[in-house]
Amino acid sequence: MSRQQGVALISVLLVMSLALLLTGAMLRNHRLVVKSTAQQLHQVQLRQLGFAGERWALHLLRSPEMQASRSVNLAQAWARATPPFEVDGGTLDIRVEDLAARFNLSALLTGGQVDALTQQRWVRLLALLPIHSADLENLSASHPGGLTDLSQLRAVPGVDAEVLRRLRPMVALLPKDASLNINTASLPQLMTLDGMTDAMARALVQQRPHTGYRSVQAFVEDPLLAGLELGSHGLGLSSRWFRITVDVAFGQSRVQLVSDVALDAKTRQVSVLQRRFLSSPTSEAL
Known part of the structure; x- marks a missing residue:
């Protein structure tokens, strides 16, 4: 009888140990899932802030000033330096560049x-x-x-x-007939x-x-x-091609959104040609 009780006790202890191991593994997996989900949400938030900065820059390029002007120059709102924006606990640094100010390869x-x-x-x-x-x-x-x-x-x-x-x-890689904009050229x-x-x-x-x-x-x-x-x-005075660079800082995280956009020659509406997210902000998109 005593031997049977000992075997039963050992069996109970083994079952409890197995249950604890399974519970520990489940808790570890749960923590990993929570951490991964938090990281994904953080990245989504960073990207959304980048898109917000892009929309702000697009608004400048769609302004009546740009619609009415036959020239693209450094006195226009898109070219004026702005201090970083503080948004939702993060900061946005937004720059717009005239790509026609570069040599057209x-x-x-x-x-x-x-x-x-x-x-x-x-x-x-x-x-x-x-x-x-x-x-x-x-x-x-x-x-x-x-x-x-x-x-x-x-x-x-x-x-x-x-x-x-x-x-x-x-x-820059622009249409072959694009001219160097002497109003913005460096x-x-x-x-x-x-x-x-x-x-x-x-x-x-x-x-x-x-x-x-x-x-x-x-x-x-x-x-x-x-x-x-x-x-x-x-040589020319105008441009239809711009690069929007948005540097996002949120906590310890950094991301850069680089968007190349073009103005329609007839409607003057702005469309995004290409977007690139860089995890390590640089002065020039790769």
């Missing part, structure tokens, strides 16, 4: 003969960065079919991560123009009319460029 990838002025400006830009690559200088030959993303330049001999890092803020972009010196480019940036030039002709005839005989080929 598509102009080199025509599938045919590249005009001499565009090729010369490209070579000057590479020298300014500085990037020394014969294959990049003759990009039309290495990529006759064109590019869909800047990362494809890594296939060009000599183009490593560092070269791509220097190039990214300077170039110092390096202006220095790619034929005969332009560093002093001339700096003076142009500093003394550029507040609301931009009235015409390309007014730009090439600017007294600062006297004697330069600068041509108007490939």
